[in-house]
Amino acid sequence: MSDIVIKEVKSKKDQKQFIMLPWSLYKGDPFWVPPLISDMKATLNPAKNALLNLGPYAYFLAFRDGKPVGRLGVGADDRLNAAKNRREGYFTLFESIGDYSVAKALFDKALSWLAEKGYDAVTGPQSPSNGDDYRGLLVKGFGSQPVLMDSYNPPFYADYLEKYGFAKQFDRLAFYYDLRSNVTD
Helix, strand or coil, X not given: CCCEEEXXXXXXXXXXXXXXXXXXXXXXXXXXXXXXXXXXXXXXXXCCCHHHHCCCEEEEEEEECCEEEEEEEEEECHHHHHHHCCCEEEEEEEEECCCHHHHHHHHHHHHHHHHHCCCCEXXXXXXXXXXXXXXXXXXXXXXXXXXXXXXXXXXXXXXXHHHHCCCCCCCCCCCCCCHHHHCCC
């Protein structure tokens, strides 16, 4: 198997590859709902995403044989860190093919990037806009209808994070209620 190359997203071409990667990863998955490309462009733009003005950030792509096979955003909210007297970074928008070595290479890059900037902890997946979008991992309900504003990912992502050494902080729950089930004549 060939080497994994991690590249920081710098150009418009890189950004397009970063944004479009999930379309190849989730092709044919009936439960994946793609984001609006314009929303994702705005999320990656510091002029439109206030979180990116609160501390350093970077986006990375993983390549194998010249093809993108994973992505990850990393950053820090220095205002929140100052308020909580900590030096914690975050990761976001993680995606990977079904190969742990890709995920490991991305996490290694993210953690070394944060450490170089003086951060001593990392949490994630966090929202790339400090909202509720893309926060956390789906760990159950893979065969269920998608839930608005919830994360969607393959089942192996949780295994990859645990194998790397991440531990669950808390549960985020989504509930489903069929309104038709309580309709009376």
